[in-house]
Amino acid sequence: MSSQSLKVVVIGGGAAGFFGAIACAKTHPHTQVTLLEAGREPLAKVRISGGGRCNVTHACFEPALLVQNYPRGGKALRGAFTRFQCRDTVAWFEGRGVQLKTEDDGRMFPVTDDSATIVECLMRAAHGAGVEFRNGSQVSSIYHSPSPSFKIELKSGETVTCDRLLLATGSNPMGYKWAKNLGHQIESPVPSLFTFNVRDERLKELGGVSVANARVRLPAAKLEQTGPVLVTHWGLSGPAVLKLSAWGARFLHECRYQTSLQINWLPQYKEEELRQMLLLVKSQLPRRAISTSCPVPIPRRLWERLIDAAGIDNEKRWAELPNKSLNELIQQLIQGKYEITGKGIFKEEFVTCGGVSLKEIDFKTMESRHCSGLYFAGEILDIDGVTGGFNFQSAWTTGWIAGQAMGNTQSPNP
Secondary structure (H helix, E strand, O other): OOHHHOEEEEEOOOHHHHHHHHHHHHHOOOOEEEEEEOOOOOOHHHHHHHHHOOOOEEOOOOHHHHHHHOOEOHHHHHHHHHHOOHHHHHHHHHOOOOOEEEOOOOEEEEOOOOHHHHHHHHHHHHHHHOOEEEEOOOEEEEEEOOOOOEEEEEOOOOEEEEOEEEEOOOOOHHHHHHHHHOOOOEEEEEEEOOOEEEOOOOOOOOOOOEEEEEEEEEOOOOEEEEEEEEEOOOEEEOHHHHHHHHHOHHHHHHOOOOEEEEEEOOOOOOHHHHHHHHHHHHHHOOOOEHHHOOOOOOOHHHHHHHHHHOOOOOOOEHHHOOHHHHHHHHHHHHOEEEEEEEEOOOOOOOEEEEEEOHHHEEOOOOEEOOOOOEEEOHHHEOOEOOOOOHHHHHHHHHHHHHHHHHOOOOOOOO
């Protein structure tokens, strides 16, 4: 098959689809690449991600460390990241005039703080590479045949044919349906990266209060995460909670988002260290009211609620604190038990745990092991990362690898 006659279709105009289309058209300039997007607006998720700033990637440039940020898919991505990782993403955008900056937590954004910068860059790159972009093209069904390899029926009644097909439909249920019809196993999709609904007097009216370093734990799943925790009007959010929701996505789904959560507001202290610190305060400031003299690095309003939860009177002084109350206060500070009653949302990223089974994909090419000429990239795969630019990075990586492979004139996998 000559490259001039090779037709490639990409279904899905998101990050992975665009990157795959650009990589294919750029690497194999005589290949005819068409990108089909159901919506009227391409790159919709890119536009709204990161609060409209677009968290492009993360400043983690070592593949062995990078894969540790993927609750599902890390092992499969290990080799892929040696070919295209965060450093390559930075270089790709900078090579097209888009400078990225690194924030204190490692997240990388365009220096403009505007996702439109990324969208416009991808659109220019696609146009420059000769990708034919067709928005408003809703696919109704896909058929695999000997020649051409694929027939794609659109809801308009039109049929599009191609030799190679890339499915980059994200978490769209239709994408899973087409993949299944083409012989693939789908790991049941469930939400990942979400906040916790917690109704508890200790947190009531504390919306906006945050603790820079806390440990949240799901005892029943033996999972925990440490990092910033934010109290919201519905419960708990912040990086530690979001990461815990990602690693515990299946467990939380199975228990219908109702389970116990343990919070250590002071993970930097061992229990005995904390006890000695509080006893020292008791001896040095005996006349001070406990409620107004918080000796640990948590917000005063939270301190007051935990004192109350420990059964300590608001007016009680340190000298009057009995050992039993001291023990209860320590428990509230480092082993408080809270009940998750439901799942909230995380507006900046909507990520799904589940998708096309990874054992059915050749990660050297992103080609299906079951269906010749079929490729996958992005969130349609059973890959998901924690918050911080990792989900976009897996989209760039898998899209790039698929794009490099799709234009090869050699026969695809048998």
